[in-house]
Amino acid sequence: MATQTITTDQYKLYPSPRNQYREIFEHQVFVPYPYAIIDLEVMELAGKTTLYAACRLSDMKMGQVVTFELAADQAKFERLFTPD
Template identity: 60%
Template sequence: MPATTITTRVYKLYPSPRNQHREIFLHEVFVPDPYALVDPPSYDPRGKWTLFAAHRLADGKNGQLVTFELEADAARFQSRFVAD
């Protein structure tokens, strides 16, 4: 049975069932809105990505964490994403 949570030094993560990859990639973008619709494929990433519900341990803030294999994908997502 796969782990339902992943705890890092910074976050407690809950993987999205939509993830095709089971990795936390180097380039991270924290979305501080836990209810925002986050759809990484709509930002045309060239590399792999993963999405997690996230609890930031330092301040207890809940949100979502999107991780990207490529730095350019993370930058594109961060510049285009607007929470509704």
């Protein structure tokens, strides 16, 4: 089954099959580690989140984009995330 891509002004996104939601939320973080394991469940975030493999269009850098419904969750993610 082919993966559907989503192109925004900043990214070409490849949705994770583990996403519970099919939305790109307002608060976003680009993680420049395409192979890092990002386990959002263990961070116990309060709102909805989505995870995408991503290509940043400005420089064609590969990585991942995490989107958050809540700004507080974005701040918590940025504080807790460390690449493996």
